Amino acid sequence: MAGIETIAVLGGGAWGTALALSAARAGRSVTLWARDPALVAEIRSRQTNRAYLPGVTFDEPLTATCDIADAANADAILLVTPAQTTRAVLTPLAGLLRPGTPVVLCSKGIEKGTGNLLTDTLAEVLPQAHPSVLSGPSFAADVARGLPTAVTVAARDGAMADALAQALASASFRPYASSDLIGTQVGGALKNVLAIACGAVAGRKLGASAQAALTARGFAELTRLGLAMGARPETLTGLSGLGDLVLSCSSTQSRNFSFGHKLGEGRTAEDLLNSGEKLAEGVFSAEIAVELGERHGVDLPVCKVVSDVIAARLTIDEALNRLMSRPLRREAGA
Ligand SMILES: NC(=O)C1=CN([C@@H]2O[C@H](COP(=O)(O)OP(=O)(O)OC[C@H]3O[C@@H](n4cnc5c(N)ncnc54)[C@H](OP(=O)(O)O)[C@@H]3O)[C@@H](O)[C@H]2O)C=CC1
Ligand SMILES: O=C(CO)COP(=O)(O)O
Structure with a gap:
């Protein structure tokens, strides 16, 4: 070549x-x-x-x-x-x-x-x-x-x-x-949605433990959807999957994390979008990610609450309550 x-x-x-x-x-x-x-x-x-x-x-x-x-x-x-x-x-x-x-x-x-x-x-x-x-x-x-x-x-x-x-x-x-074109793209798209969730946890002052737990459960979602769509596991644990997820879920330098942080502080997505907030791709991908999950028979509860909060169907506290009261399950059955 x-x-x-x-x-x-x-x-x-x-x-x-x-x-x-x-x-x-x-x-x-x-x-x-x-x-x-x-x-x-x-x-x-x-x-x-x-x-x-x-x-x-x-x-x-x-x-x-x-x-x-x-x-x-x-x-x-x-x-x-x-x-x-x-x-x-x-x-x-x-x-x-x-x-x-x-x-x-x-x-x-x-x-x-x-x-x-x-x-x-x-x-x-x-x-x-x-x-x-x-x-x-x-x-x-x-x-x-x-x-x-x-x-x-x-x-x-x-x-x-x-x-x-x-x-x-x-x-x-x-x-x-x-x-692996699929795995590389699924990681990049979902990490933006999950970074909004982690930012909201930080903005609502729910603690570092909650932020780490949400990152890990978010990774379970990213993995479930990626595998269902044909991604390779090593791509999802690699730079474009876990690597980018860890970065974006832990840094205010991420625009998606920052967007979520402001949601956690009580701002609405509509207000943020109307006030010239920087590009946060997860805002535009959240709802269609949930739909993609449904098409592939995969449950994406964190993406779903992000999508519902963005659409003002749910408050941050209701989102937390929804995630924490889901039926208990085995971790390996993620
Ligand atoms: N910033 C980052 O750290 C990273 C970003 N990415 C990804 O890269 C992509 C772009 O992000 P980023 O560059 O940061 O975004 P920015 O908001 O910084 O810039 C977006 C650019 O796209 C241009 N643009 C918007 N709409 C159109 C259009 N219809 N036709 C032509 N140009 C258009 C804008 O032009 P104008 O100024 O004229 O509106 C602007 O130059 C996103 O998907 C993001 O997730 C990936 C990795 C890192
Ligand atoms: O994709 C990015 C880093 O890998 C940039 O993240 P944000 O778009 O959230 O700023």
């Missing part, structure tokens, strides 16, 4: 910009596409993205563009916009993308309405693409600053996953190759 030299990143937010910088650090020639002309002008003139990565100045060369056609000929394309925009952002590439080009989905979520994992949406919109996923414990602000982390990079074919891992690897960014 030919080496991957040129990379296009779609999305000029925190994670898109951080991944573009990381790929440039890995020695790749990087084009960053963003829809906002003012941001493209700022990147070109100041080498910053002050709205999404305050305090970071780019030392690495990046080409910024508003024209998505400039991205179509790259050796690999990284899609890094909010999960619910996947279909809309990919559609203009339909007539432009060369067959076999890896499209690496770096967003974490489940498509509302369809219940699609993002690779399902990719297959519908760009069937000629080679489906790939990047996910793992990685805060954009950390990666942009060159702090070290490791992630999972999955592709339909193992050789493509190896090539992508090779292309993105640097002294501070260590991708592990995988061919």
Whole structure:
């Protein structure tokens, strides 16, 4: 397989910009596409993205563009916009993308309405693409600053996953190759919902024990759904599963955890969404995750209370009561 030299990143937010910088650090020639002309002008003139990565100045060369056609000929394309925009952002590439080009989905979520994992949406919109996923414990602000982390990079074919891992690897960014597209995506999507639950526990001051217990029971849910959908167990216990869950369920740096924290303090989801809160993907994935669980005959009680709290069908105290009064069961029967 030919080496991957040129990379296009779609999305000029925190994670898109951080991944573009990381790929440039890995020695790749990087084009960053963003829809906002003012941001493209700022990147070109100041080498910053002050709205999404305050305090970071780019030392690495990046080409910024508003024209998505400039991205179509790259050796690999990284899609890094909010999960619910996947279909809309990919559609203009339909007539432009060369067959076999890896499209690496770096967003974490489940498509509302369809219940699609993002690779399902990719297959519908760009069937000629080679489906790939990047996910793992990685805060954009950390990666942009060159702090070290490791992630999972999955592709339909193992050789493509190896090539992508090779292309993105640097002294501070260590991708592990995988061919488990399902497991890699289920972990990333569910950890966001579960991080909202853990944030709510912290915001309601229910204690560190409750937070750890909820993280563990959340992992049981993530595992149940992942296995029912065909994920490999080692993916779920790996970087994109347990690794990212632990990070997001324990840090106020996580926007999902922070969203939950504010719910725990008594704010409503509606109020938070109307007041310009940062992107918290779990808010948009919670309800469809529960639906996906029902389709696969899998019970997701933590995701269900998150979904009900977001929809204002349940208070935090009622959510706690519902989880604590479920029938007792054997742990192994999780
Ligand atoms: N931030 C992080 O630490 C990490 C994030 N992720 C995932 O990456 C994805 C993106 O997150 P992140 O970059 O942090 O989000 P941000 O909120 O920082 O940025 C979102 C970006 O997407 C753009 N955008 C939104 N809607 C559209 C659209 N319809 N068409 C084109 N561009 C659009 C926004 O543009 P505009 O400014 O013009 O609105 C903005 O540039 C999420 O799924 C997230 O879960 C994964 C790992 C780490
Ligand atoms: O996915 C992330 C870290 O791996 C980022 O988490 P948040 O979207 O909750 O900030």
